[in-house]
Amino acid sequence: MNIPKGLHYTKEHEWVSVDDNIATVGISDFAQQSLGDVTYIQLPKEGEQVRKDDPFGIVESVKAVSDLYSPVTGRVVEINLPLLQAPELLNSDPYNDGWMIKVEVKDESDLEDLMSSENYQEYIEEKS
Amino acid sequence: MIEGQGTTGLVLKEPTIFERSSAGRQGYALPALDVPEKQPVRFVRHKAAELPEVSELEVVRHFTRLSNWNYSVDLGMFPLGSCTMKYNPRINEEIAALPGLSVIHPDLPAEHCQGALEIIYCLEKLLCGISGMDECTAQPSAGAQGELTGLMIVRAFHESLGSSRKIVLVPDTAHGTNPASSVLAGYQAITLKSSSSGILNLEDVRGVCDKFGRDIAAMMITNPNTLGLFESNIIEISQALHNVGAQLYMDGANLNAIMGYAKPSDMGVDVMQFNLHKTFSTPHGGGGPGAGPVAVRSHLAPYLPNPRIRLVEGKYVTENLKSSIGKVRGYYGNFGVLVRALAYILQQGADGLKQVSKAAVLNANYLRHRLSSHFAVPYRSPHFHECVLTDAIQIKENGVKTLAIAKALIDQGFHPPTIYFPLVVGGAMLIEPTETESLQELDKLIDAFITIAEAIRTKKDNFEHAPRKTIVGKVDEVRAARQPILSLDDRAQ
Numbered sequence: 001m002n003i004p005k006g007l008h009y010t011k012e013h014e015w016v017s018v019d020d021n022i023a024t025v026g027i028s029d030f031a032q033q034s035l036g037d038v039t040y041i042q043l044p045k046e047g048e049q050v051r052k053d054d055p056f057g058i059v060e061s062v063k064a065v066s067d068l069y070s071p072v073t074g075r076v077v078e079i080n081l082p083l084l085q086a087p088e089l090l091n092s093d094p095y096n097d098g099w100m101i102k103v104e105v106k107d108e109s110d111l112e113d114l115m116s117s118e119n120y121q122e123y124i125e126e127k128s
Numbered sequence: 129m130i131e132g133q134g135t136t137g138l139v140l141k142e143p144t145i146f147e148r149s150s151a152g153r154q155g156y157a158l159p160a161l162d163v164p165e166k167q168p169v170r171f172v173r174h175k176a177a178e179l180p181e182v183s184e185l186e187v188v189r190h191f192t193r194l195s196n197w198n199y200s201v202d203l204g205m206f207p208l209g210s211c212t213m214k215y216n217p218r219i220n221e222e223i224a225a226l227p228g229l230s231v232i233h234p235d236l237p238a239e240h241c242q243g244a245l246e247i248i249y250c251l252e253k254l255l256c257g258i259s260g261m262d263e264c265t266a267q268p269s270a271g272a273q274g275e276l277t278g279l280m281i282v283r284a285f286h287e288s289l290g291s292s293r294k295i296v297l298v299p300d301t302a303h304g305t306n307p308a309s310s311v312l313a314g315y316q317a318i319t320l321k322s323s324s325s326g327i328l329n330l331e332d333v334r335g336v337c338d339k340f341g342r343d344i345a346a347m348m349i350t351n352p353n354t355l356g357l358f359e360s361n362i363i364e365i366s367q368a369l370h371n372v373g374a375q376l377y378m379d380g381a382n383l384n385a386i387m388g389y390a391k392p393s394d395m396g397v398d399v400m401q402f403n404l405h406k407t408f409s410t411p412h413g414g415g416g417p418g419a420g421p422v423a424v425r426s427h428l429a430p431y432l433p434n435p436r437i438r439l440v441e442g443k444y445v446t447e448n449l450k451s452s453i454g455k456v457r458g459y460y461g462n463f464g465v466l467v468r469a470l471a472y473i474l475q476q477g478a479d480g481l482k483q484v485s486k487a488a489v490l491n492a493n494y495l496r497h498r499l500s501s502h503f504a505v506p507y508r509s510p511h512f513h514e515c516v517l518t519d520a521i522q523i524k525e526n527g528v529k530t531l532a533i534a535k536a537l538i539d540q541g542f543h544p545p546t547i548y549f550p551l552v553v554g555g556a557m558l559i560e561p562t563e564t565e566s567l568q569e570l571d572k573l574i575d576a577f578i579t580i581a582e583a584i585r586t587k588k589d590n591f592e593h594a595p596r597k598t599i600v601g602k603v604d605e606v607r608a609a610r611q612p613i614l615s616l617d618d619r620a621q
Contacts, residue, residue: 034554036531039609062531062605063548065304087610 001124002029004095008111009120012069015095016114018105023072026099027059027090030124035061038087043079043100050076050103052110057100059090068100072110078102132540132576133204134597141599142193146616149180155187197599199543205565205573207495209514209546209558210303210354212384212406219475220409220468229467234459238446245444248460249437251470252421255402258473258481259380260393261423265432267461271381272305274401274420275348277433279313280453281399281424282346282375284431288451291373293345297336299328301355301550306348306379315345322552326507327353330361330368337368344372350379351395352386352512354550354558356492366396375399375428383407384562385489385513388482399424408469419465433457487563488513491570495561498574502581506553514560516553521581523555528584528591530555535602536583538595540576 007015013031016023032038040060050056055067056076079101083089090098115123182190200206206213224230232244252264268274279296286293296310299320307317320336323329328349337344347369351359359365366376378392378400384407392400404419405412412418424432433456435446460466476484489512496505496515504520519530534544534557546558561570583589593602613619 037606037609039606060609062609064551066551 001033001121002095003117003121003124005117007095007117008071008114009117009123010069010071010114011123014069014071016071016111018108018111021105021108022077023074023103023105024099025056025071025101025103026094027068028120029094032091032094032098035059035066036063037061038090041084041087041090041100043084044076046076046079048076050074050101059087070103071114072103072105073107074103074105076101077104132579133572134539134541136597139196139599140193142190142197144616145180145182145187145190148182148186148190151181153181153183153186155182155184204541204543205561205569206543207545207559207561207573208543209356209516209560210381210549211412211546212381212403212513212560212562213412213543214384214406214409214562215564216409216411216468217472217475220471223471224464224467230464232463234463238444242444244460244463245437245446247470248463248466249439249444251466251473252437254470254473255421255423258383258387258391259397259400259402259423260391261397261400262393262426263429263432264421264423265436266419266421266466267433267455267457268401268420268422269457269462269465270416270418271379271401271403271406271420272309273456274403274422275305275309275377275379276312277420277422277453277456278377278399278401278424279309279315279346279348280456281422281428281431282377283313283315284451284453285375285428286345286373288431289373291342293374294343295340296345296377297333297347297374299349299353300552301326301353302348302350303354303379303381306350310348320347322353325509326355326357326552327359328361328365330364333361333365334368337372337374341372344369344374346375346377346398348377348379350382351392352382354382354514355507355516355553356382356385356511356514356558356560357507357509358512362395370396381406382513385485387485388478389485393425397425399428404465404469409472410465410468417462417465419462419469421461484563485513488561491561491563491565492559494567494570495559495574499577502578503557513562514558516550517557517559518553519555519557522584526584526587526590530557532591532594533557533580533584535594536580536589536591537576539597540579542573542576 007017009015013028014025015028016025038059038061042058044050044056050070052070052073054070056070057068059066059068080099201213201215232241238245248266252266255264268277294316296315296317297320298306298317299322301322310317349359351362353359369376375398376396378397380400380402401420401422404410430449430451431453434448434452436449438445438447492511492513492515496511499517503517506518519533522528530547534547537544548556549558550556
């Protein structure tokens, strides 16, 4: 299970990395493995607002349709267009080519309740 | 390869009906036109309809061959969790086929179709009796349409009190139709997490009621829930909701587990739907037709869909309520389905329905008990009409997942259970045997499961290529979803 250090993780298995005030959001390796082969991804449009803990998109696999929950509040400044065309990138490379949205973060305290890679590792082990 | 009850026979290949087409071939012959041809221009087709040109015999062979590929309850067990795929007694069909019922025109005035109205009226009354609710409409023609109807009634009720509420609470074990119906009814669906024991935690519900208070229009709850577990806090949950003026909606999809033992009205339910095609043995599996009657407590009755059927001085009459949400379907609903359900209920009687639920619960628990030494069982508490297993042991032993186990069951001659649902259980296999399967048949299914588990444990087979015995083998579901071929033209490309 790949859980890169330096990222922040949510209980819903999203990851977020923040550079200046731009947060990049995706889902974890554990999430893509649990979902199985991803067939469809729906993301917000550029310029839309997302709110912390609210759904911002949908990921559909051969097993199920799941909501994606935003770890931060802010305006979407960029979405990963190639990912929409090739949802399999989410399975092959969830942390790089499989990133989903970039959000202009209003308040960095949004990150305070998120998990470190170590805590997330423990969280997954407890669950399984 | 391991042997099961599935075997091979001579099954014929069959192309699509369009590929059977031969230019100019006709399946009928009309006499020459002996009157002047008159046709309003707006109805004239400008481009020929691209219909297959085939004879009657070719049509018959085409569909008969396809039907031979099919699997149905008439052929074998269909333990599809959450779907209640019970056997549909033939007497239902005989009664529904009576000419007075099957060819009756829905536009007949009430005085000329008293018998048909009596059937609907009696069914509505009997459903009220089974559920303890006060009034019922048989109009909605599917479970999900019943959900939407119920929520529209809830909305009309709140609006009559001048209250505009925004939220419907839905547990994370719910059928996907629940949040969808909430959104269609104009509400925001908020998911409630169930506890580690698989049911709702009362304190969580109270917490959400405190947080959202009078913004909550209703909560949709399925009882027993989709894990086959009884929501034992249901009365306290209904009280917490009623304290903030919210309504309790019960999804009646799992009613097969509790008939004659528990009444939704006693649980504090305000509105519910029945799935006649599940609990009351009307055919389903081809997408319908179904029926989703909705029953309500008296305070919601003024909002039921029009027309209502009443018995006035010995005559059945139709009445339109002023405050009704309106019609949700043309005429009186899927009448043929209503006839079958009434036939079933009268055939069983009150004691029979109780026996149905008893046997459905016994069968599910027997399966769970016997399979629990071979498959992981995430919830230990007694189950109702269905039980959930997971692939946790098989993943550890040989990396074999639920999907492969389900496909392997096909080669054993069984329809697979529901898989990967409920979403709260990783690798779920949800099994609902129903009451109509005998002990011998249950044992065959158990043997099939155990044979598969043994093959995985001893590393004889990982079922990567199952099913092998079907006319169409393992399909590439991922590619089908990512690059769907939806027409012959797509396939040609």
